[in-house]
Amino acid sequence: MLNLLPCAKFGNFVPPKWNRVLLKVSGEALSGDGQQTIDPKITMSIATEISAITRLGVQVAIVVGGGNFFRGSTWAGASGLDRATADYIGMMATVMNAIFLQASMESIGVQTRVQTAFKIAEIAEPYIRRRAIRHLEKGRVVIFGAGTGNPFFTTDTAAALRAAEINAEVMFKATNVDGVFDSDPKKNPNAALLKHVSYKDVFSKGLSVMDTTAITLCQENCIPVVVFNLRTHGNISKALMGEQIGTLIDQKGACAETVV
Numbered sequence: 356m357l358n359l360l361p362c363a364k365f366g367n368f369v370p371p372k373w374n375r376v377l378l379k380v381s382g383e384a385l386s387g388d389g390q391q392t393i394d395p396k397i398t399m400s401i402a403t404e405i406s407a408i409t410r411l412g413v414q415v416a417i418v419v420g421g422g423n424f425f426r427g428s429t430w431a432g433a434s435g436l437d438r439a440t441a442d443y444i445g446m447m448a449t450v451m452n453a454i455f456l457q458a459s460m461e462s463i464g465v466q467t468r469v470q471t472a473f474k475i476a477e478i479a480e481p482y483i484r485r486r487a488i489r490h491l492e493k494g495r496v497v498i499f500g501a502g503t504g505n506p507f508f509t510t511d512t513a514a515a516l517r518a519a520e521i522n523a524e525v526m527f528k529a530t531n532v533d534g535v536f537d538s539d540p541k542k543n544p545n546a547a548l549l550k551h552v553s554y555k556d557v558f559s560k561g562l563s564v565m566d567t568t569a570i571t572l573c574q575e576n577c578i579p580v581v582v583f584n585l586r587t588h589g590n591i592s593k594a595l596m597g598e599q600i601g602t603l604i605d606q607k608g609a610c611a612e613t614v615v
């Protein structure tokens with residue numbers, strides 16, 4: 356397998372920048388070129404990168420989206436679905452992605468656990484914070500399904516919430532664009548990629564990165580966010596090694612450390 360991480364070259368091993376990361380994988384990104392709801396090439400690409408990363412001792416937790424199957428906001432109002440009902444279907448969609456991703460990882464020997472925000476005990480553990488942290492400490496990858504378990508939220512918010520709960524040092528938002536642009540790159544071919552923005556910039560410039568709840572949670576808990584394109588194999592590893600890829604969102608200065 357292509358060694359994606361800088362190995363010891365002449366003795367100068369480059370350590371990872373972070374030791375515990377929360378990787379958010381959007382449902383859309385899992386569908387690859389969109390020909391099918393889940394592209395196994397994408398899930399295997401994630402699995403091989405995560406396998407290399409965990410062998411470095413880095414702890415990885417993942418939140419998966421469900422937009423490749425179902426988005427509540429799109430369906431609410433249609434065929435008698437109110438928003439809450441549509442959102443529950445969307446959350447179940449994230450569980451399908453979680454189980455598929457778990458299978459891809461376990462197929463190459465990566466130990467994983469799936470924890471869901473609401474109980475589906477036959478196919479996953481319920482979300483238990485301390486168990487999730489123990490799994491990570493044991494070198495297992497924890498995949499969080501069903502988002503926050505509540506309607507009217509998104510998996511980006513779930514990712515920010517879980518990152519805060521497990522004390523992740525950074526949140527990687529792996530999506531299907533190269534980062535945060537000054538305008539929608541799908542509509543404006545001249546949109547410029549922003550390499551480094553602050554949480555405040557996201558609000559003041561109306562940058563469509565994540566919903567405001569998610570960004571606020573990251574800001575309040577001093578969790579930096581790296582937004583990059585999942586489809587470029589090796590990007591997860593590059594982000595982990597602190598290479599400049601995509602967009603970094605942080606305080607742009609010392610984050611207000613929690614005063615103990």
Ligand SMILES: Nc1ncnc2c1ncn2[C@@H]1O[C@H](COP(=O)(O)OP(=O)(O)O)[C@@H](O)[C@H]1O
Nearest residue numbers: 467468469476477479480481483486489490493
């Ligand atoms: N509360 C739970 N509800 C449902 N399944 C669970 C629960 N706790 C553990 N499991 C599942 O039981 C199996 C064994 O648990 P495991 O995590 O290996 O325990 P340990 O941490 O002691 O090794 C795993 O597949 C795990 O997902």
Ligand SMILES: O=c1ccn([C@@H]2O[C@H](COP(=O)(O)OP(=O)(O)O)[C@@H](O)[C@H]2O)c(=O)[nH]1
Nearest residue numbers: 382420421422427442445446502503509510
């Ligand atoms: O905490 C959550 C997370 C997700 N969802 C629902 O699940 C769908 C899929 O999640 P999301 O759209 O965030 O997935 P992604 O955009 O990452 O593919 C959402 O549209 C919501 O309908 C929800 O209701 N509560």
